[in-house]
Every structure is written in structure tokens, then in C-alpha cells.
Amino acid sequence: MKGGEAIIKALIEQGANTVFGYPGGQVLPLYDMIHDSDLNHILVRHEQSASHAADGFARASGKIGVCIATSGPGATNLVTGIATAYMDSSPVVAITGQVPTHLIGNDAFQEVDMFGISMPITKHAYQPKNSSDIPAIINSSFELAKNGRPGPVVIDVPKNVQEEELDEKIANLTDFSDITLKTPGYNPTIKGNIRQIKKASKIISNSSKPIILAGGGVVISGASEELKEFSKLIQAPVTTTLLGKGSFPEDEDSFLGMIGMHGRKVANLSIDESDCIIAIGCRFSDRSTGKVEDFARNAKIIHIDIDPAEIGKNIEIDVPIVGDAKNILKSLIKNINQLDVKKINEKSIEWYEDSLMFKRECIPRITYNETPLKPQQILKEISNAIDEDSIITTDVGQHQMWAAHFFNTLKPRKFITSGGLGTMGFGFPSAIGAKVAMPDNTVISITGDGGFLMVCQDLATVKDYDIPLIICLFNNRKLGMVYQWQNMFYEERLSHTDLGQTPDFLKLSESFGINAERITDLGETEKAMKAAKKDGEAILLDIVIDKDEELPIVPPGCGITDILGEYNIENDITGIKNGKNDTFDTISYKKGGD
Amino acid sequence: MISNNTNKENMKSHVISTLVENKPGVLQKVASLFTRRGFNIESITVGKSETKGMAAMVMISKGDEKVLEQITKQLNKLIEVVKVVDLDPDYSIKRELALIKVKADNEQKRSEIIQHTNIFRGKIIDIGPSTLTIEITGDPNKINALISLLQNFGIKKIVRTGPTAIARETQI
Numbered sequence: 001m002k003g004g005e006a007i008i009k010a011l012i013e014q015g016a017n018t019v020f021g022y023p024g025g026q027v028l029p030l031y032d033m034i035h036d037s038d039l040n041h042i043l044v045r046h047e048q049s050a051s052h053a054a055d056g057f058a059r060a061s062g063k064i065g066v067c068i069a070t071s072g073p074g075a076t077n078l079v080t081g082i083a084t085a086y087m088d089s090s091p092v093v094a095i096t097g098q099v100p101t102h103l104i105g106n107d108a109f110q111e112v113d114m115f116g117i118s119m120p121i122t123k124h125a126y127q128p129k130n131s132s133d134i135p136a137i138i139n140s141s142f143e144l145a146k147n148g149r150p151g152p153v154v155i156d157v158p159k160n161v162q163e164e165e166l167d168e169k170i171a172n173l174t175d176f177s178d179i180t181l182k183t184p185g186y187n188p189t190i191k192g193n194i195r196q197i198k199k200a201s202k203i204i205s206n207s208s209k210p211i212i213l214a215g216g217g218v219v220i221s222g223a224s225e226e227l228k229e230f231s232k233l234i235q236a237p238v239t240t241t242l243l244g245k246g247s248f249p250e251d252e253d254s255f256l257g258m259i260g261m262h263g264r265k266v267a268n269l270s271i272d273e274s275d276c277i278i279a280i281g282c283r284f285s286d287r288s289t290g291k292v293e294d295f296a297r298n299a300k301i302i303h304i305d306i307d308p309a310e311i312g313k314n315i316e317i318d319v320p321i322v323g324d325a326k327n328i329l330k331s332l333i334k335n336i337n338q339l340d341v342k343k344i345n346e347k348s349i350e351w352y353e354d355s356l357m358f359k360r361e362c363i364p365r366i367t368y369n370e371t372p373l374k375p376q377q378i379l380k381e382i383s384n385a386i387d388e389d390s391i392i393t394t395d396v397g398q399h400q401m402w403a404a405h406f407f408n409t410l411k412p413r414k415f416i417t418s419g420g421l422g423t424m425g426f427g428f429p430s431a432i433g434a435k436v437a438m439p440d441n442t443v444i445s446i447t448g449d450g451g452f453l454m455v456c457q458d459l460a461t462v463k464d465y466d467i468p469l470i471i472c473l474f475n476n477r478k479l480g481m482v483y484q485w486q487n488m489f490y491e492e493r494l495s496h497t498d499l500g501q502t503p504d505f506l507k508l509s510e511s512f513g514i515n516a517e518r519i520t521d522l523g524e525t526e527k528a529m530k531a532a533k534k535d536g537e538a539i540l541l542d543i544v545i546d547k548d549e550e551l552p553i554v555p556p557g558c559g560i561t562d563i564l565g566e567y568n569i570e571n572d573i574t575g576i577k578n579g580k581n582d583t584f585d586t587i588s589y590k591k592g593g594d
Numbered sequence: 595m596i597s598n599n600t601n602k603e604n605m606k607s608h609v610i611s612t613l614v615e616n617k618p619g620v621l622q623k624v625a626s627l628f629t630r631r632g633f634n635i636e637s638i639t640v641g642k643s644e645t646k647g648m649a650a651m652v653m654i655s656k657g658d659e660k661v662l663e664q665i666t667k668q669l670n671k672l673i674e675v676v677k678v679v680d681l682d683p684d685y686s687i688k689r690e691l692a693l694i695k696v697k698a699d700n701e702q703k704r705s706e707i708i709q710h711t712n713i714f715r716g717k718i719i720d721i722g723p724s725t726l727t728i729e730i731t732g733d734p735n736k737i738n739a740l741i742s743l744l745q746n747f748g749i750k751k752i753v754r755t756g757p758t759a760i761a762r763e764t765q766i
Contacts, residue, residue, distance in 0.1 A: 119623050120630050124673045127618075144673065185615065185676040309667035312660065 001171040003131030004030040004162040007095065008037045010138035010176050016066045016093070018042065018057065018436055020050040024070020025110055026097030029162035042436065042465055045457040047074050049429035051081020052455075054092045056430025059416045060391055061437035062222070064091045064145050071097040072110030075156070076117070080423060082152045083121040087420025088243060089216060091150035093141050094118075100160040101129060114156045123151030131164035135176035143180060148188025149307040150220060188306060192321045192328035200278070200302045200319045201335040205344045207276030207300070209351040210236040213259065216243030216419070217281015217305060219412040223326035224248065227280065230329050233336055234278075235345045237355045239267040241282045242419040246409040254352075256359055260288040261554045262401040265567050266359045268560040271296055274351075280304045281325045284314040285420065286556075294559030304328050365568035366406050371521060372546040375402045375474055378525050382444065382472060383407060385529035390442040391416065391434045395427030395451030398480035401551050403446050425454035428471065432458060435467050442470065442533055449475045449499060459512035462538045470532050471540040472525070473505060476547040484550050488564065505542040516540040604658035607636070609681040609688060609759045610665065615674040616642070616649040623672055624651060633657065633665050637756030648676065652758040685765045690757040691731045694741065697748035699724040707747060714740045725750060733757075 001009070007030060011019065018040045023031040034041050044050045047069040054065030065085075069078050075096040085092040099108040118125040124144050126137045134157070141153040165171070170179070204210055212231055218224060224247055231238050231254055238248045239259045248255055257264030259271050271277065277299045282288070289295040292315060300318040303311050304325055311320040321328055336344070368374035379402060382392075392407065393416040394400040400417055409415040416434060418426040431445035452473055462469055474480075483497040509516035517528050519541050532539040552565030614620050621640055628635040636654040643650040655665060662680060669678045698704045707726050711718060716730035730740055734757050741752065 115619060116622065119619070119626055125619075183673055185670075186673045307671070309664065309671050311667075313664060313667075 001166045002029070002033065002162065003128070003134050003157065003164050003166065004033040005037075006131060006134040006166055006171075006176075007138060007157070007162070008033060008039050010135045011066060012038060013176055014064070014138065014142045016064060016142075019066040019068055020044050020053040020057070020433065021068030022047050022050055022070070022074060024074045024097060026071035026099055026159045027068060027074075027162070029159060030068070030095075030097065030157070041068075042432075042461065044429065044432075045460050046455065047077030048080050048425065049432070049455055049458045049461070051078040051092065051094060052084065052423075052426050052429035053433035053436070054094070055081055055085045055088075055090045055426075056393060056416055056433030057437040058085070058090050058092055058433075059088075059430070060413055060434035060441075060443075062413065063437065064093055064142055065433060066093045066095070068095045069097070070110065071099055071114070072112045074110075075112055075114040079117060079121065080425070082118065082154065084418050084421045084423040084426055085152040086121045086123070088418065089150050089220060090152070091145035092152040093138075093145050094152060094154045096154065096156050097162075098127065098156045098158040101158045102160070104158065114154065118154040118156075121152070122154050125154040125156065127156040127158070128161050129158070131161050132167040132170050134161070134166070135170060135173075136179045136181045139176060139179060140181040140183065144183070144186065148186070189308070189322045190306075190324045190327055192304070192323040192331055194331070196319055196321045197328065197331045197335055200321060201332060201339060203276055203300050203302060203319060204234055204278065204336065205339050206347075208347045209273060209275040210234055210348055211270055211274040211277055211355075212236050212238045213241065213271065213277055213279040213282055214238060214244040214247045215241045215280065215282025216247075217325045218244060218247035219281075221281060221306075221325035222412070223280070223329050224412050226326055226329035226333065228252075230333055233333055233341065235348050235352045236278065237270060237352060237359075239263075239271060241285070241288050242404055242417060244282060245404060245415040245417075246412045249410045250408040251410060253356055256355060258404055259560065261290065261556075261560075262405060262551050263288075263554075263560065264362075264364065264405065265552075265563060266355070266362055268554070268563065270355050270358070271299075272559070272561045274299045277301045278304070280329070281306070283307075283310045286314070289315060290554050290560035290562070291558055294561075361569070362567060363570040364406055365570040367570065369522065370546075372544055373520070373522070373525075375399065375545050375549055376406050377522065378472070378474070378519075378543055378545065379403060379406045381523065381526035382446070382529060385526045385533070386442055386444065388414070390414065390444060391431075391438060392444050392446055393417065393427050393431040393434055395445075395447040396422045396424045396481075397448050397451060398476075398484065398549075398551065399446055399448045399474040400427075401481075402474075405551060424451040426451070428452055428455050429458055431469050431471070432461060432467055435469055436465075444529075445469055445471045447471065447473055448480060449473060449477060449505070450479045453499075453503070456508060459509060459514050459540075463513045467538060468532075468536050469538050470529055471538070472529075473540060473542050474545050475505065475542055476545050477501065478547050480547070483547075484553075487550075488553070489555065505540060509540045514538050514540055516542060519543040605656050606658070607654060607656050607683075608662050609683065609686060609757070610653045610655060610669070611679045611681050611759060611761070612651045612653070612669060612675055613643060613645070613677040614649050614651050614672075615676065616647050617674055620649070620672075620674045621651070623674070624653070624669065627668055627672065628653075628655070628665075631664065631668060633661065639756050639758040641758075650758075654757060679761070681759055681761055685762045686759050687762060688733055688757045688759040689731055690734045690737055690755055691729070692737045692741070692752060692754045693719070694728045694730070694744060694752050695750040696726050696728065696744050697724060697750060698726045703747055707744065710740065710743050716740065
């Protein structure tokens with residue numbers, strides 16, 4: 001058995017049957033061996049798409065995404081995707097080719113120090129020097145990528161190592177699963193410290209304005225059920241971060257929305273007003289907190305996170321609890337149940353009801369009748385056309401924030417977006433990965449014209465592998481978010497944010513053999529999406545939107561209550577009465593909207 | 595970030611002693627961590643430890659408590675880092691080695707330099723036609739003191755290891 005064959009065998013043993021990749025000189029031996037293997041290799045059209053697709057695959061399925069590229073430029077093209085996965089704690093294993101060991105350091109053709117490059121953007125990196133080390137390295141990479149706080153791992157495999165025969169002893173093993181490398185320095189805490197949990201329970205029970213802030217950690221840990229139970233138990237409204245979207249069913253009464261720069265008003269103001277924040281699996285990024293000094297000045301903050309380095313990094317914490325969100329939430333629930341729950345709830349009932357009342361008063365407006373179409377209206381139509389198991393991936397920019405703001409996600413792993421790194425070009429390839437991972441779910445790539453054009457070459461991948469995505473391209477012929485900032489903060493000096501009229505996205509799609517439709521009028525999006533779902537083929541909807549639509553924003557450096565711009569309220573135009581439960585559905589899946 | 599709001603008055607020098615896996619790239623990883631996170635680093639020393647396959651890495655860094663907490667946590671996050679201890683200056687011993695080449699072109703200067711060196715419990719380890727080379731170990735302050743004395747004679751070259759440290763066994 002050769003090194004390359006060992007890679008394939010170990011990958012398949014780890015359950016990674018599907019990989020996204022792009023061949024090249026220094027992975028020729030590996031690709032030669034993939035040719036006859038059971039590995040389902042998807043040929044993307046740019047290495048960057050391979051890493052984003054692997055990331056999307058991981059986020060949609062909870063499994064590990066794998067991508068392969070050659071040395072040098074192939075490897076550096078993966079870097080953006082690896083960094084994206086790192087910032088959002090997504091388990092990706094990236095395998096790169098490397099020049100033969102005797103040439104390393106000689107500036108050989110297509111040589112780059114991928115091991116060095118990956119240091120600050122991965123959880124770990126390996127460079128096997130002997131083929132016999134490969135099984136253990138692959139197994140350890142998968143363990144590291146998945147356990148504790150997930151993250152990407154790079155394995156940089158020199159060409160000669162791919163070709164080298166393994167030691168017979170290892171080659172003859174029927175399976176590799178028992179061999180791993182020792183990592184004495186890696187031992188993530190799972191169970192929360194009971195003293196801290198008791199301390200947290202006490203603070204919660206003494207608070208009269210508790211609120212939950214759920215982050216991506218809840219999704220990763222699979223703690224959505226526990227979160228629901230916990231919020232009911234302590235009667236606390238729930239807000240999320242961008243990555244936390246879907247961790248809590250957004251049609252629940254107690255859901256206030258996403259916080260942060262483009263968060264919902266009620267979420268931002270409630271966080272500000274609260275006296276006890278229970279933050280679970282989030283990292284208090286600057287986009288969530290706004291000005292740190294002004295963030296939740298009156299609140300005691302309980303921070304639950306598996307990564308101790310996140311605690312106290314950005315915000316001072318009153319009670320840190322290090323460990324797995326699911327595990328700790330269970331303990332918290334158990335602990336609080338032993339206290340006088342009735343009394344705890346009495347204390348916070350006024351706050352709870354006030355928040356819900358406030359929420360009812362500012363349900364974001366999503367019904368619009370004008371053209372050019374308003375993005376809110378399109379998101380409403382998209383919602384009407386899909387079910388709660390559909391997966392949305394977004395790119396980065398205005399459409400991303402609109403989707404996060406106006407779209408109700410009901411289940412975890414159904415809203416996939418590049419939060420930390422804010423990577424344009426992420427949306428479309430990550431949708432490819434998500435659809436490959438979850439072929440039975442409808443997958444919608446909500447993207448912008450700028451971000452889509454960065455990765456549009458992968459329409460070829462969609463065509464070749466018959467991946468029935470629905471691409472909703474919010475087309476404003478602008479780099480919308482930057483355009484908005486220039487208008488707001490740079491005296492309307494619109495430097496290089498106009499993308500002109502090229503390309504014609506219909507003709508572009510056509511050349512790839514992908515169906516496409518231009519949407520300019522009300523109701524067309526919903527109709528086209530329903531037809532596409534029935535049709536079962538990939539389609540691109542080129543949706544012409546109002547270029548001047550803006551979300552209110554918390555300007556950088558301001559506190560999250562200093563919101564610039566006005567939110568439009570749905571009640572203003574629909575005349576829905578306050579106080580009824582069904583008015584909570586800003587976007588209702590089953591009932592068809594309005 | 596908290597490290598940006600560092601209060602200058604609370605900036606204290608800390609000795610961080612770590613045990614790391616002795617593997618390629620570990621030093622680079624640790625060093626780049628300090629750069630990337632904007633942590634200050636005064637010195638770093640590495641050498642084999644008592645455990646096979648493990649190296650002891652000692653770093654001196656300045657910062658307030660919060661920065662120190664982040665440094666320790668971020669170091670702990672590195673897979674190869676097995677143990678991180680922020681040594682208490684009152685209960686640890688800090689030592690540095692310096693080699694100093696001094697101009698000594700006549701008998702009088704030579705004997706004066708030798709005298710100084712003896713007082714500081716240093717050693718003369720090489721003699722040239724017009725130079726003396728001194729080896730001295732000790733607390734960095736002691737080395738600084740000797741260097742400032744020797745400056746009167748003219749120093750040709752100094753190499754210093756940077757301090758390394760170990761915790762005291764008996765803590766009173």
C-alpha cells in the first residue's frame with residue numbers, strides 16, 4: 001500500500017466518502033489512486049470553491065468536510081476557505097500536495113510553505129515525512145477538526161510520500177481506526193465545573209431581566225433542544241448571533257432576533273436593558289457587541305464556551321463556564337429545577353412580557369408592493385416557497401444581512417453563512433457542499449452579484465454533477481454593503497462600488513447549461529422557486545432589486561443601541577393587531593406570508 | 595480588544611514557563627502567536643526538558659493581568675503546548691547567560707577587568723592579544739550591572755541568551 005492509498009483508505013474509514021478537489025502536479029500520485037477508488041471526488045473549478053464547499057458540507061451535515069488541492073498556488077487558493085472555516089469553527093480537513101521531501105526548501109516549482117502559511121488559520125497542521133505516518137495523521141486530523149471547538153486541519157503531503165510504500169505492519173492492518181498520534185497538549189473540557197454552574201444558577205435566579213444570547217456553539221454542540229427547554233424554564237427571551245441563527249426556532253414567541261450591527265432593534269435594546277445575559281457558544285465579536293464599553297452595562301454575564309480563550313477576550317465575564325454547550329445546559333437545567341422555579345419566574349415575568357410586547361410592536365416589514373423589488377419582499381417569497389428543512393447559504397454583504405434579519409430559520413444547520421471572516425465568494429460554493437451533503441434538502445444559495453461573480457465558474461461543477469441548487473442572485477449591480485457605507489460614512493464618495501451592467505447573468509448561466517430566469521416583478525420569485533423545486537434542476541434567479549435599499553446600522557465604534565436609520569414595521573401596512581401569536585411569524589412558512 | 599486597552603501602570607514583566615512537544619514549527623507557532631495577537635515578547639528560550647520528546651520554552655512578556663490571561667489561554671490552545679505556567683516572580687529563580695568580549699590592550703586594564711569579573715562571579719573564558727572574553731550567568735540585572743562597568747573599557751561584542759526560569763521548590 002502506498003501513501004496515497006493510505007490517505008484514501010483512512011478517509012473512507014473516517015466516513016469521508018466525498019471530497020472536493022482540484023488536481024495538479026504534486027498530487028498526481030494521489031489522484032492516480034483516487035481514479036480507481038471508492039472515493040466520491042467532486043471536481044470543482046477553483047480550489048477556493050473546494051474549501052468553501054467542504055466547509056458548507058461540514059456546516060450542513062455536522063460531518064467533516066474534506067478538500068484536496070495541489071501544492072503552491074493550489075494550496076494558497078484553499079487558504080481563504082480554510083481561514084473562513086477557522087473563524088467560524090467549522091471542521092474541515094484540507095489535504096495539499098507538496099514538492100518531494102528532498103526539494104522542500106529549495107524554492108522548487110510550485111513550492112510554498114503551506115505548513116507555515118496554515119499556522120495562524122488552522123487548528124493544526126501536519127506534514128507527513130513518511131507514508132507510514134499517514135493513517136495516524138489522518139485519524140488525528142479528523143479528531144482534532146471535530147473535537148472540542150472544531151476547526152480546520154491541514155495535511156501537507158509531499159509527492160514522494162504519496163508514492164512511498166507503507167511499512168508492511170501498518171499496510172497489513174485491516175483497518176486504521178486504532179492508530180492515532182498522541183496529543184498530550186489537547187484535552188478539551190466538556191463537562192462544566194459544578195461550582196460555576198451553581199454560581200450561574202444563583203445569578204439567574206436572582207435576576208429580573210434575564211436574556212439568552214445563543215451563538216454558533218449551540219448549533220455545533222447540537223444543543224437546540226436543551227436551549228429551548230432552558231429558555232422556557234427560566235422564562236428568558238432569546239437572541240442569537242449571526243452564527244447562532246437556527247439554534248433556536250425563530251418562530252417561537254420568545255425569540256427576539258439577531259443582535260449586533262445589523263441586528264433587530266428589539267434584540268439590541270433588550271440586551272442593553274437586561275440584568276443577566278446567559279451567553280452560550282458565542283465569542284462576543286465586535287459585530288455583535290458594538291462598542292465594548294457600552295455593551296450590556298447593567299448585566300451580569302454568564303459565558304458558556306468550550307474554548308477558554310474566548311472567555312474574557314472581548315468582554316468581561318462574571319461567571320465563566322468552560323465546556324460543551326449541550327452538557328452544561330443540561331446541568332444548568334437540572335440545577336435550576338432544584339431551586340424554586342416559580343419564584344424565579346415571578347421575578348422575570350414582567351420583563352419577559354414587556355420584551356414580547358416590544359417585539360410585537362416592531363416586527364420588521366417584509367411586505368412591499370413596489371418595483372424594483374425590495375429584498376424583504378423577495379425573502380418573503382423565498383420563505384413561502386420552501387420548507388423548514390431547506391438550507392439557505394448566503395454570501396457576504398447586504399443580502400446576507402437582509403437574509404439574517406428578515407428570514408426565519410427554524411432549525412439548526414439550515415442557515416449557513418460566513419460570519420467571522422466575512423468571505424465574499426463563500427455563498428455559492430458552500431451551497432454546492434451543502435447540497436452534496438444533504439441531497440434530500442432543498443438548498444438555496446442567496447447571493448449578491450459581486451460575490452457570485454467571484455466564484456461563478458463553479459456553475460460548471462453544478463452542471464457536471466447535476467447538483468440542483470436554487471441560486472437567488474440579489475442583483476443591484478453594486479457592491480451594496482460598501483456602497484451603503486460610502487453613502488453613510490464617506491460623504492457619498494462612491495469609489496469603485498458600481499459593478500456596471502456586465503455580465504448578463506442569464507447568458508452566463510446559459511453558457512454553463514444552467515437554467516436561468518430574470519425576476520423583476522412581485523410574485524415571480526415564489527413562482528420560479530416552486531417550479532424549480534418541482535423541476536429538480538439547478539436554476540439561477542437573477543433578481544433585480546432596489547439598489548438603494550438599506551438596513552439600519554449600528555455604526556462601527558458605537559454601542560448597539562445607537563442605531564442609524566429607521567426600521568420599517570410590518571404592522572404599519574398590514575394592520576395586523578398586536579397581541580396575537582400568529583403575528584410573530586415575520587415570515588411564515590406554512591401559512592404563505594402576509 | 596482588552597489587550598489594546600492595556601493600562602501601562604499595571605504592565606508587569608511575567609515569566610511564562612511552558613512544556614511543549616519538541617516538533618518542527620512549534621517555536622514558530624509560539625512566536626507568531628505573540629505577533630499576531632499583539633502580545634509583547636521580551637525574550638524566549640528553548641531547550642530540551644526532563645521528558646523525552648518535550649522541550650521547555652520560557653518566555654518573558656510584559657502586560658497586565660488580562661493580557662497575561664489571554665497569553666496563557668492562547669498558548670494552551672496550541673495543540674503542541676502541553677503545560678503553561680505563569681511563574682510567580684517571588685517564588686522562582688531567573689537566570690541568564692552572557693558572553694562579553696571586552697577590549698583589554700594593557701596589563702592594567704586586564705587585571706581590572708579580571709577583578710570586576712571575579713566580583714560578579716564570572717569567568718574569563720578566552721584571551722586574545724587585545725581582548726578578554728567573559729562568561730557570566732545570573733539574574734539579568736546582575737549582568738546589566740557588569741556590562742555597564744565593562745563599558746568603560748570598550749565592549750566589542752555581547753551575546754545574551756535571554757533569561758530562563760524555574761519555580762522554587764520550597765515556597766515560604
